[in-house]
Amino acid sequence: MKFLDSLSYRKQIFIGFLVVALIPLLLSMCFSTYFYSVVFQHELETDGNRQIVELNERLTGFFDSSEQICKLLCEEELSAKALIDKVNDEYQKALYLTLYQNSATIPTDVLVSIYDIGGHLRFATSTQDAEEILPIYWGILGEAKRGKNQNYYITNSIANRNSNVLLQTVYTVENQKKVRMGYITMSLTKADFDQLFNGFFSQSDTIFVTDRQMNIIYCSSQNYGQSTIDMLQENEVPNNFWYSGAVEPTSGYHVILQKQSLISTAAKQGMFRISLFISFICLILCVIVSMILGKQLSNPIDKLNKAMELVKKGNLSIHVHTNQQNELGELTNNFNHMTEELSNHVDNMVRRQKDIQDMQIQLFQTQLNPHFLYNTLDSIKWSARIHHLEDISLMAENLAYILQNSIRKEQFIPLQGELDIIDNYIKIQQIRFNGKFTYEVEIPDDLVDCIVPKLMLQPIVENSIIHGLAEQEGGSISIYADQIGDTISINVTDDGVGMSQEIIDWLNTDNFMENEGHLGLYNVNKIIKLYFGRQYGITATVEAGIGTTVTIVLPIRKEKMP
Amino acid sequence: MGKQRGLCICIIMSIVLSLTACGDTGCQKFAQNPDLIVYTTLSKEIYEPIIREFENRSNQNVEVREETEEDIINELRAEKDKFPADIVFGMSEKNTQKNSKLFSCSRNFSSSSLVIIYNTNIVTYKELPEDFSSLCKEEWKGKIGFPNPEESPLYQGISEYVADNYGEEWKKYLSEFYTNIGKYADSTEEIVNGVNEGKYSLGVVTEEKAKTLLAQGSNVAYIHFGKKDCTVINTVAITKQQQHRVIAEDFLEFTLCDDVKQYLIEYLSYLPAEKVQRGGEHQ
Structure with missing residues (x-):
């Protein structure tokens, strides 16, 4: 499996095709070849075994009939007559009749000869083929002469000059006193054997008859011979x-049947070649189909992979085109959707960052030269002290404090620091307005260290003094804070003339726009929303008899912010 | 995982083995070990009736291998104890005596005088061969009936005869005779029939065969090789490394029995060795 995992998807598909297509094909071919071979071989063996029994019985039948006929000739004294008297037509007729009546299993042209005790021919069914004299010391007659316990012999000895004779049987003719008078021989040529076995084997088969030493006696085909037996x-x-093969019981000779295999080697080779050819076609198809399928699968994956590489490098504008309606098409569409979403998100982030930068630039623009102003204010403070102008001195001191804190790098400070800045600012405004409004702060101790945007409260308090209290005699400003869940709510309340409904609506709108007359409130609100989220910010309420309350809602954070 | 792979290999191997195991020819039924191994230089028409008769009488299985005398001697010398022959049948007497150390026992089996037969209708009086040297004349080129010299024991006898009777030029005569031989005959019968029917003008056969032809009234006459007869004596010998001593001795005894001698004379036109005076002068 590790090997497969290391291969490409295309190769895995190819191997998969090979396994599911080629191996079953080859196995089925092997099994079908084997099956047919076994079936045909079984059929061949069954048929052959039956044939060999029949052929063997046929040969045994011939030997038995031959012996019986010879016996009959002796019992009817036809043989003795031939040995003693001259053969006339009447005798020949009687002998042929005996042969005809008893020759059911004997070939019709078999040569029957009668020899006297000296081996001289006395009668033959065919005088042309018969040997005039046979040696009595050699071959068939020699065997019969030497024999003592039986009258009938079979031999393939070569004693006669007639090379057509393949096999001979001999029967000893004896008189009533068991004295040997002569011999009856039957000689079988190839034609006789052919006739004997005719109908018991097919043309494609070959029959061999051999002696006990496997010397060939008869072969039905001219194409084979002793060399086949030797093999x-x-x-x-x-x-x-x-x-x-079978052993003929009377003679001990071997009868061998050669049958041509029903599936020849050429046929097997043909089947093998066809199998190879089909396997080759199958292999080609596997390659083509796996290439097509692999291409269909791997091309979209390759495209997606390349697109992902581009996304990794920051190109979110990539779009992968697909016409497929399948799982890969869905995957590609999802990828495109994902990149679009990601692109939008990044755009938003960039835009937000740009807004923050713009805000900072605006803040910087509102600052003239903070150090120069601080030094100047410090000079004014000391000059006023020299000239005993206490209010001017105090105003300059407070303003210098505010300026000093405002030009610090930190954008976020603890709530207590912001309250200190407001305290200084209130002192300046009380000098200006001759102390006609009062000021109070109520902040729980556990909230004074909450981190808030710097100069967050100053625009709101300024708004309360300038627009709420400036036009009336007396008044009060109170700042109090409260914790609501994980948020801090800081309220600046004044009992002045009240805020116009237009301004209240402007402040309470989710997407409030820049308002020229209330730049401070706008900036504070925007900073809070940019840094903490749109759910935070400034809201305002006006209640009859109580006054105007501007509420700042922030998340409670006590760790230092950047 | 390893077990599964092993199982798969076993299944595939068993399939392959079962596929290759098909096809029983049943040939093992016919295998027979020979009871006697005979190496012979004789032609099949000579040795086959004798071997067949011996097999029938003794019921032994004799395996015959045809070789030239030279090959048999070389193999006997080279393989010594491993040479499988029990009997060497038909080797010339001269070679048998020369290599007597290789044999435990040997006897002269047959002898035959070689003669030149000719077709009386084809060969004119003027062309009539006089002796062996006539066979070397160019006019008979391709017209002489003779077995393949490389396989024929007759050629061995002729070689010895020429070497003994033609002085220093014997090799020249022998070479010219070799060149003059026509298409090699497969058997003596083919030579005899070939000369009788005019296929060959001349032929070399045993004197007994020629006599038989004359008795049959064929158009054939014969002359001797020269003043001295060309006699070929064949032996039968038991090799020293024989594996079947008893049967080999039976075979040797059989080849020397009266039946074989009579058969040699009557049917093979050969004489038993004792009937011929070796190198006897022709009267």
Whole structure:
């Protein structure tokens, strides 16, 4: 499996095709070839074994009939007559009749000869083929002469000059006192054997008859001979043939049947070649189909992979085109949707950052030269002290404090620091307005260290003094804070003339726009929303008899902010 | 994982083995070990009736291998104890005596005088061969009936005869005779029939065969090789490394029995060795 995992998807598909297509194909071909081979071989063997039994019985039948006829000739004294008297037509007729009546299993042209005790021919069914004299010391007559316990012999000895004779049987003719008078021989040629076995084997088969020493006596085909028998003895059997043999009980000779295999080697080779060809076609199809499928699968994946590489490098404008309606098409569409969303999100982030930068630039623009102003204010403070102008001195001191804190780098400070700045600012405004309004602060101790935007409260308090209290005699400003869940709510309340409904609506709107007359409130509100989220910011309420309350809602954070 | 792979390999191997195991030819039924191994230089028409008769009488299985005398001697010398022959049948007497150390026992089996037969209708009186040297004349080129010299024991006898009777030029005569031989005959019968029917003008056969032809009234006459007869004596010998001593001795005894001698004379036109005086002068 590790090997497969290391391969490309295309190769895995190819191997998969090979496994599911080629291997079952080859196995089925092997099994079908094997199955047919076994079936045909079984059929061949069954048929061959039956044939060999029949052929063997046929040969035994001939030997038995031959012996019986010879016996009959002796019992009817036809043989003795031939040995003693001259053969006339009447005798020949009687002998032929006996042969005809008893020759059911004997070939019609078999040569029957009668020899006297000296081996001289006395009668033959065919005088042309018969030997005039046979040696009584050699071959068939020699065997009969030497024999003592039986009258009937079979031999393939070579004693006669007639090379057409393949096999001979001999029967000893004896008189009533068991004295040998002569011999009756039957000689079988190839034609006789052919006739004997005719109908018991097919043309494609070959029959061999051999003696006990496996010397060939008869072969039904001219294409084979002793060399085939020698090969059989050496166990060198041609592949195309199947052999079966039986021993003939009377003679001890071997009857061998050679049958051509029903599936020849050429046919097997043909089947093998066809299998190879089909396997090759299958292999080609596997390659083509796996290439097409692999391409269909791997191309979108490659495209997505390349697109992801571009996304990794920051190109979010990439769009992968697809026409597919399947899972890969869905995956590609989701990818496109994801990049679009990601692009929008980044755009928003950039825009927000840009807004913060713009705000900071605006803040910087509102600051003239803070250090120069601080030094100047410090000079004014000391000059006023010299000239005993206490109010001017105090105003300059307070303003210098405010300026000093405002030009610090930190954008976020603890709430207590912001309250100190407001305290200084209130002192300046009380000098200006001759102390006609009062001021109070009520902040729980656990909230004074909450981190808030610097100069957050100054525009709101300024707004209360300038627009709420300036036009009336007396008044009060109170600042108090409260914790609501994980947020801090800081309220600046004045009991002045009240804020116009237009301004209240402007402040309470979610998407409030820049208002020229209330730049301070706008900036504070925007900073809070940019830094903490749109759910935070400034709201305002006006209640009859109580006054105007501007509420700042922030998340409670006590750690230092950037 | 390893077990699964092993199982798969076992299944595939068993399928392959079962596929290759098909096809029983049944040939093992016919294998027979020979009871006697005979190496012979004789032609099949000579040795086959004798071997067949011996097999029938003794019921032994004799395996015959045809070789030239030279090959048999070389193999006997080279392989010594491993040479499989029990009997060497038909080797010339001269070679048998020369290599007597290789044999435990040997006897002269047959002898035959070689003669030149000719077709009386084809060969004119003027062309009539006089002796062996006539066979070397160019006019008979391709017209002489003779077995393949490389396989024929007759050629061995002729070689010895020429070497003994033609002085220093014997090699020249022998070479010219070799060149003059026509298409090699497969058997003596082919030579005899070939001369009788005019296929060959001349032929070399045993004197007994020639006599048989004359008795049959064929158009054939014969002359001797020269003043001295060309006699070929064949032996039968038991090798020293024989594996079947008893049967080999039976075979040797059989080849020397009266039946074989009679058969040699009557049917093979050969004489038993004792009937011929070796190198006897022709009267």
